[in-house]
Amino acid sequence: MTDRFRTIIEPFRIHSVEDIALTDIDQREAALRRVRYNLFGLHADEVTIDLLTDSGTGSMSSSQWAGMMLGDESYAGSRSFFRFKEAVERLTGMPEVIPTHQGRAAERILFTETVSSGATVPNNTHFDTTRANVEYQGGEAIDLVTPEGLDPENRDPFKGNMDLERLEVSLDDPSTTIPLVMVTVTNNSGGGQPVSMANLRGVSSLCQKRGVPFFLDACRFAENAWFVKMREPEFESHTPAAIAAEMFSLADGCTFSAKKDGLANIGGFLAMRDPELAERCRNLLILTEGFPTYGGLAGYDLEAIAQGLEEVVSESYLRYRIRSTEYLAEKMSAAGVPIVQPPGGHAVYLDAKRLMSHLSPEQYPAQALAVEIYRTGGVRGVEIGSVMFGQPGPNGDEVPAPMELVRLAIPRRTYTQSHIDYVAEVVIDTAARAREIPGYRITYQAPWLRHFTAEFEPI
Numbered sequence: 001m002t003d004r005f006r007t008i009i010e011p012f013r014i015h016s017v018e019d020i021a022l023t024d025i026d027q028r029e030a031a032l033r034r035v036r037y038n039l040f041g042l043h044a045d046e047v048t049i050d051l052l053t054d055s056g057t058g059s060m061s062s063s064q065w066a067g068m069m070l071g072d073e074s075y076a077g078s079r080s081f082f083r084f085k086e087a088v089e090r091l092t093g094m095p096e097v098i099p100t101h102q103g104r105a106a107e108r109i110l111f112t113e114t115v116s117s118g119a120t121v122p123n124n125t126h127f128d129t130t131r132a133n134v135e136y137q138g139g140e141a142i143d144l145v146t147p148e149g150l151d152p153e154n155r156d157p158f159k160g161n162m163d164l165e166r167l168e169v170s171l172d173d174p175s176t177t178i179p180l181v182m183v184t185v186t187n188n189s190g191g192g193q194p195v196s197m198a199n200l201r202g203v204s205s206l207c208q209k210r211g212v213p214f215f216l217d218a219c220r221f222a223e224n225a226w227f228v229k230m231r232e233p234e235f236e237s238h239t240p241a242a243i244a245a246e247m248f249s250l251a252d253g254c255t256f257s258a259k260k261d262g263l264a265n266i267g268g269f270l271a272m273r274d275p276e277l278a279e280r281c282r283n284l285l286i287l288t289e290g291f292p293t294y295g296g297l298a299g300y301d302l303e304a305i306a307q308g309l310e311e312v313v314s315e316s317y318l319r320y321r322i323r324s325t326e327y328l329a330e331k332m333s334a335a336g337v338p339i340v341q342p343p344g345g346h347a348v349y350l351d352a353k354r355l356m357s358h359l360s361p362e363q364y365p366a367q368a369l370a371v372e373i374y375r376t377g378g379v380r381g382v383e384i385g386s387v388m389f390g391q392p393g394p395n396g397d398e399v400p401a402p403m404e405l406v407r408l409a410i411p412r413r414t415y416t417q418s419h420i421d422y423v424a425e426v427v428i429d430t431a432a433r434a435r436e437i438p439g440y441r442i443t444y445q446a447p448w449l450r451h452f453t454a455e456f457e458p459i
């Protein structure tokens with residue numbers, strides 16, 4: 001494409017189409033009552049634009065679909081596994097590659113082998129499954145993102161960075177056992193914000209000096225690499241692949257959900273350098289996921305992921321990807337809707353604490369906003385606030401999450417600009433009525449990851 005034109009176009013054309021549901025407000029109201037105001041309970045056919053997650057919801061390329069026809073379904077030693085392993089090794093430089101059915105399976109295996117009761121795992125911000133898997137082993141998951149990362153209005157370019165001073169204090173605290181340190185790129189639960197290479201180097205060096213392994217939660221490594229290219233002068237002339245390679249070179253291992261920057265609908269992996277830990281992880285893999293050359297995946301899934309890992313570091317794809325998220329953010333922000341600034345890579349996060357300041361955290365303002373956006377226009381986002389991250393307090397009360405956000409996650413290569421224009425219109429209309437939106441109370445909750453199945457009623 002010539003540089004003379006400003007418009008950043010989708011670097012693909014549509015090859016196959018899928019109908020979407022166009023519903024009216026009465027249908028949406030009935031659906032909300034039926035699912036007790038939990039948007040996870042909706043049937044996909046009740047949703048017009050589904051921004052619940054960018055995980056596994058993207059469109060695969062014709063090369064990925066073609067690659068699936070080459071899937072080798074041998075139980076052991078499948079050709080597709082070796083293609084997958086080679087792609088992961090090329091990307092990460094890590095020789096031990098363990099396929100898993102998705103990211104959380106990699107987390108569960110890693111933490112079962114490394115975290116024991118009373119141990120502490122620092123992260124910039126743990127994703128919900130990461131936190132839950134640490135806590136399930138009896139460990140404590142602590143979030144050490146920099147203060148800038150907790151201020152939705154702060155425009156720091158790397159708001160996913162780990163607070164290195166607090167990490168050092170934790171690492172040197174003799175009463176704390178730290179089996180590993182994680183950094184999530186990009187920082188999903190903190191607004192999809194990137195982590196700089198300088199910060200990754202800092203974490204790596206602190207860990208190395210103390211012999212503590214450093215793992216990346218690498219779900220969105222390519223989006224992070226693009227931000228590094230755009231915002232860290234040292235890397236402006238590097239390719240995204242070279243930047244990604246450098247990020248991985250700083251780590252001892254990683255967990256990965258291929259449903260994000262693997263551009264696949266399912267899959268993941270655990271990769272590392274330590275052969276002894278890898279052997280223990282593989283034994284556990286066999287117990288619950290499958291033989292180490294398929295790890296709960298079909299041969300055709302391994303092919304799709306191997307191809308996806310090659311496509312995701314394309315500059316034209318990443319330029320379009322990050323720009324299309326920014327485009328939605330700019331439209332809403334220009335209309336006065338408070339959002340986390342600057343916008344992250346895979347999603348725009350609405351700041352419900354500011355927009356819905358008439359509601360207290362116990363009234364779940366972000367849940368209320370997400371429900372109202374669906375009611376208004378059939379757009380499904382997800383609450384990332386006190387429903388997801390509220391913690392039990394000392395007196396049976398609840399300690400609210402630091403931020404009350406609604407995440408509008410953009411599936412990869414799926415929606416066009418007019419879909420995104422529609423989303424902006426729906427959100428702007430909803431925000432104009434924010435003060436009239438009621439809060440919610442929880443009427444049912446599960447002991448783990450309650451946001452998936454909780455039931456609510458309007459207050």
Ligand SMILES: Cc1ncc(COP(=O)(O)O)c(C=O)c1O
Nearest residue numbers: 055102103104127129188219257
């Ligand atoms: C940062 C992060 N880590 C881990 C996971 C878990 O991956 P999966 O959904 O494949 O289990 C996700 C999924 O959204 C994520 O965003």
